[in-house]
Amino acid sequence: MSEIDAAEAERHKAKMAKRKAVQDAEVAGKTVAEKGLLIVNTGPGKGKTTAAFGLALRMLGYGRRVGVVQFIKGKWHTGEKDAFAAFGDQVAWHTMGEGFTWETQDLQRDIAAAQAAWGKAQELMADPTISLVVLDELNIALRYDYLDLEKVVAALKARREGLHVVVTGRNAKPALVEAADLVTEMGVTKHHFSAGVKAQQGIEF
Amino acid sequence: MSEIDAAEAERHKAKMAKRKAVQDAEVAGKTVAEKGLLIVNTGPGKGKTTAAFGLALRMLGYGRRVGVVQFIKGKWHTGEKDAFAAFGDQVAWHTMGEGFTWETQDLQRDIAAAQAAWGKAQELMADPTISLVVLDELNIALRYDYLDLEKVVAALKARREGLHVVVTGRNAKPALVEAADLVTEMGVTKHHFSAGVKAQQGIEF
Numbered sequence: 502m503s504e505i506d507a508a509e510a511e512r513h514k515a516k517m518a519k520r521k522a523v524q525d526a527e528v529a530g531k532t533v534a535e536k537g538l539l540i541v542n543t544g545p546g547k548g549k550t551t552a553a554f555g556l557a558l559r560m561l562g563y564g565r566r567v568g569v570v571q572f573i574k575g576k577w578h579t580g581e582k583d584a585f586a587a588f589g590d591q592v593a594w595h596t597m598g599e600g601f602t603w604e605t606q607d608l609q610r611d612i613a614a615a616q617a618a619w620g621k622a623q624e625l626m627a628d629p630t631i632s633l634v635v636l637d638e639l640n641i642a643l644r645y646d647y648l649d650l651e652k653v654v655a656a657l658k659a660r661r662e663g664l665h666v667v668v669t670g671r672n673a674k675p676a677l678v679e680a681a682d683l684v685t686e687m688g689v690t691k692h693h694f695s696a697g698v699k700a701q702q703g704i705e706f
Numbered sequence: 707m708s709e710i711d712a713a714e715a716e717r718h719k720a721k722m723a724k725r726k727a728v729q730d731a732e733v734a735g736k737t738v739a740e741k742g743l744l745i746v747n748t749g750p751g752k753g754k755t756t757a758a759f760g761l762a763l764r765m766l767g768y769g770r771r772v773g774v775v776q777f778i779k780g781k782w783h784t785g786e787k788d789a790f791a792a793f794g795d796q797v798a799w800h801t802m803g804e805g806f807t808w809e810t811q812d813l814q815r816d817i818a819a820a821q822a823a824w825g826k827a828q829e830l831m832a833d834p835t836i837s838l839v840v841l842d843e844l845n846i847a848l849r850y851d852y853l854d855l856e857k858v859v860a861a862l863k864a865r866r867e868g869l870h871v872v873v874t875g876r877n878a879k880p881a882l883v884e885a886a887d888l889v890t891e892m893g894v895t896k897h898h899f900s901a902g903v904k905a906q907q908g909i910e911f
Binding site: 505509510513514517518520521524527528530531532533534535536538541542543544546547548549550551552553554555556558559560561562563565579580581582583584585587588603604605606607608609612632633665678681682683684685686687688689690691692693694696697698699700701702703704706 | 740787
């Protein structure tokens, strides 16, 4: 592979020059310099929450503050929570869930937990020191009608200027997708759970 | 929504009890307790690299060490790099790229950079103190044939026991997908670039 003749190098250069022209035109066509985005990570694949945390990390690297509300996850120990603790009060972390809905089996309790979480979410969204709010598994609370979809979407659309919000969870509601600026669907091409591998420290939690 | 009659609560409980039985059976069916996974994040959507960094963060939370090799990204400043610096020598970070291929327009230089990056990747994979290695944009180097696909896949398959490796980038090669334990395809449902929004600090870099 290290043997490249001059003609090949020239062809590559011409192709990449053309590619660069397309790329530059694309960049020039973008005129909105800063916009607080409503981001939705959905779909059955892995990476919805981890990508949200990756974005949070990026923000932290710029010295900005990040808020996290976990709507479903309960009090169990996770690596991400410990890792974010390294950033001190740059991170406002709130695990508000009671665990998976099939564990609690208590509708009233699930609804109360979701409503408390949504209250905390609104508080973080109103805090002007925070640049990014992660609403982890909010889609699940919406899917089970624990929260009023219309009110939640209206509040997300009315977020203050410059605030980025990331919503995660499967089965994002169409009204939320409609309101969002960026929606990524994580699809499963292959999953190790199907091969009988258990959830592992550092990978699943 | 807070008005729930007893019958509704009962129906919910029965449904969730059934769901739990399915869930428990699934968990019981998993027999492999620990396995170093080969993970591929691919597809045109956002979240491939950020999800890899989210996983890295999770590992760091458990006090484990993480290695990162960036195959394409050049020397420009990113938030994630600064954020990972907070973890000191828990992170071995190597930005080995020369920038996008359409910026360098120099095939020989791109190949040399990819080969140096792959050398570093093999070094990190051999380091027994490291639990997770992120090979960011390796798929791009493979797509342009900067590296020998067969050799790379063989080395990834022969990784030491317990080591997790995450490969990111669009257009993952079929041979890599075949070798992987977990493959997620990030699909674009909606993207703010199409609405003319520029790349922003904390979101894209």
